Amino acid sequence: MASLSAWPLGGIPEVRAGDDLAQLIFTALDGRALHDGQVVAIAHTAVSKAEGAVVALADVVAGERAHELAAQTLTDGGVPERDPRVVQVVLDETVELLRSERGVLICRTRHGFVCANAGVDASNASGDGGSETLVLLPRDPDASARRIRARLRELSGASDEDRGPGGEDRSAPAVLITDSFGRAWRHGQLDVAIGLAGMQPLDDWRGRTDASGLQLRATWLAIADAAAAAADLARAKDSREPAVVIEGLARFVTAEDGPGAAALLRPLQEDMFR
Amino acid sequence: MASLSAWPLGGIPEVRAGDDLAQLIFTALDGRALHDGQVVAIAHTAVSKAEGAVVALADVVAGERAHELAAQTLTDGGVPERDPRVVQVVLDETVELLRSERGVLICRTRHGFVCANAGVDASNASGDGGSETLVLLPRDPDASARRIRARLRELSGASDEDRGPGGEDRSAPAVLITDSFGRAWRHGQLDVAIGLAGMQPLDDWRGRTDASGLQLRATWLAIADAAAAAADLARAKDSREPAVVIEGLARFVTAEDGPGAAALLRPLQEDMFR
Numbered sequence: 001m002a003s004l005s006a007w008p009l010g011g012i013p014e015v016r017a018g019d020d021l022a023q024l025i026f027t028a029l030d031g032r033a034l035h036d037g038q039v040v041a042i043a044h045t046a047v048s049k050a051e052g053a054v055v056a057l058a059d060v061v062a063g064e065r066a067h068e069l070a071a072q073t074l075t076d077g078g079v080p081e082r083d084p085r086v087v088q089v090v091l092d093e094t095v096e097l098l099r100s101e102r103g104v105l106i107c108r109t110r111h112g113f114v115c116a117n118a119g120v121d122a123s124n125a126s127g128d129g130g131s132e133t134l135v136l137l138p139r140d141p142d143a144s145a146r147r148i149r150a151r152l153r154e155l156s157g158a159s160d161e162d163r164g165p166g167g168e169d170r171s172a173p174a175v176l177i178t179d180s181f182g183r184a185w186r187h188g189q190l191d192v193a194i195g196l197a198g199m200q201p202l203d204d205w206r207g208r209t210d211a212s213g214l215q216l217r218a219t220w221l222a223i224a225d226a227a228a229a230a231a232d233l234a235r236a237k238d239s240r241e242p243a244v245v246i247e248g249l250a251r252f253v254t255a256e257d258g259p260g261a262a263a264l265l266r267p268l269q270e271d272m273f274r
Numbered sequence: 275m276a277s278l279s280a281w282p283l284g285g286i287p288e289v290r291a292g293d294d295l296a297q298l299i300f301t302a303l304d305g306r307a308l309h310d311g312q313v314v315a316i317a318h319t320a321v322s323k324a325e326g327a328v329v330a331l332a333d334v335v336a337g338e339r340a341h342e343l344a345a346q347t348l349t350d351g352g353v354p355e356r357d358p359r360v361v362q363v364v365l366d367e368t369v370e371l372l373r374s375e376r377g378v379l380i381c382r383t384r385h386g387f388v389c390a391n392a393g394v395d396a397s398n399a400s401g402d403g404g405s406e407t408l409v410l411l412p413r414d415p416d417a418s419a420r421r422i423r424a425r426l427r428e429l430s431g432a433s434d435e436d437r438g439p440g441g442e443d444r445s446a447p448a449v450l451i452t453d454s455f456g457r458a459w460r461h462g463q464l465d466v467a468i469g470l471a472g473m474q475p476l477d478d479w480r481g482r483t484d485a486s487g488l489q490l491r492a493t494w495l496a497i498a499d500a501a502a503a504a505a506d507l508a509r510a511k512d513s514r515e516p517a518v519v520i521e522g523l524a525r526f527v528t529a530e531d532g533p534g535a536a537a538l539l540r541p542l543q544e545d546m547f548r
Contacts, residue, residue: 004508005279114459184458184547185388188496222462230504234278273458
């Protein structure tokens with residue numbers, strides 16, 4: 001019998017540039033051991049802040065295009081609703097602007113993600129001295145996940161005895177970095193995997209044929225996205241708990257870091273769902 | 275501290291037309307009490323079979339359009355890969371055919387869902403006497419969820435003491451009916467809510483403003499879809515466990531049945547994510 005559980009890690013302080021996020025997570029475990037069947041899901045803002053993937057709005061100069069886009073949505077007083085500098089930061093993260101309507105930019109990011117405002121978040125960091133800061137997506141979220149996984153393994157004191165016959169490490173939980181994305185066709189946002197290490201992103205049952213000759217049943221499951229969605233349910237939205245430990249997914253956790261969340265990106269020419 | 279857990283109900287037999295699905299679920303609980311903070315997630319195929327939303331392939335006559343679409347994908351021997359009768363059943367469930375490529379039809383169903391093959395599944399029922407059967411989506415999945423919820427309440431012997439000041443019932447778990455849908459932009463399928471009773475489909479934080487004046491943060495969360503995804507992770511894919519009990523979402527469970535999963539459908543003219 002499979003079953004799933006997820007619990008948030010309390011007590012992680014506001015993350016700042018240069019922080020050792022794995023160490024903060026490890027400390028928050030408060031003696032509870034991490035093991036290799038677990039998945040540690042981390043909200044990307046914590047990862048981005050630790051990596052310094054933030055932009056101080058005061059340092060941004062908005063270009064012509066940013067001013068144009070900001071001017072698309074005006075307040076009743078005729079002032080742009082959005083700060084053109086914020087729009088500039090979004091454009092800097094964007095390789096393709098898919099839509100721009102009603103104050104929202106739908107972007108394809110440098111990573112290939114399609115999401116609102118290129119994943120750029122307003123910082124909820126307190127104590128910024130009043131200066132406004134924007135949080136970007138991590139530069140390479142799969143690499144971030146691999147780094148955090150390796151560091152968690154180190155902190156948990158994995159020894160050579162934990163290594164498999166190929167020298168691979170057996171003692172590390174998977175690391176999943178999440179963000180909340182809007183979707184086509186359906187309202188609301190859902191947390192998805194943007195970075196991943198040590199877990200199958202997809203569970204492939206496509207080999208199984210169907211009596212009718214039609215591919216009808218779900219046969220290619222986006223496990224990592226489902227885990228991201230589950231992790232988000234395990235914390236209160238305003239709880240400031242960036243890390244959630246998920247148990248019950250050991251069958252998808254792998255010794256090697258694997259292809260990462262990049263494997264979840266559907267190439268444009270194969271996309272029938274747009 | 276929030277936390278989430280989900281466990282599948284074992285021992286539910288193959289569901290047949292006319293079965294009392296709530297009774298089968300109740301029996302599978304094996305004495306464990308359902309309570310009002312829980313969510314019972316049910317794979318739609320079980321609901322459809324109980325409601326008789328199935329079609330015997332032998333009874334289907336394919337029309338011209340179905341033959342045309344089936345002929346788009348031929349085997350090496352020049353024979354249509356797909357049975358035109360299966361295509362006919364899919365078309366019968368479809369109000370708008372969005373795409374037809376590589377053996378997959380992307381449809382908007384009568385309910386407004388956008389999914390592959392209009393949600394029509396090959397039956398995995400054994401003992402059909404060799405006749406091939408297709409499973410449709412329930413005719414009105416929100417109504418199905420309400421019905422199952424009411425019946426579960428009845429079976430659990432909820433008394434008047436369980437009623438709130440407005441006479442509303444406090445003792446019923448929410449009921450969530452799920453299916454696996456493909457998505458735009460991203461590979462793989464994810465379970466989503468197609469029917470819902472007694473649970474907020476969306477968690478709305480949109481009132482909160484942002485220092486930068488840009489709607490950047492996730493503020494409108496598709497709770498019911500996240501719960502559907504979590505439920506699917508709690509069972510092995512080949513386990514034939516149609517029902518999963520989710521705990522830890524009491525903050526989203528409501529006494530009234532509420533707007534259902536239909537509230538998750540994004541009107542076409544508001545859809546920027548396609």
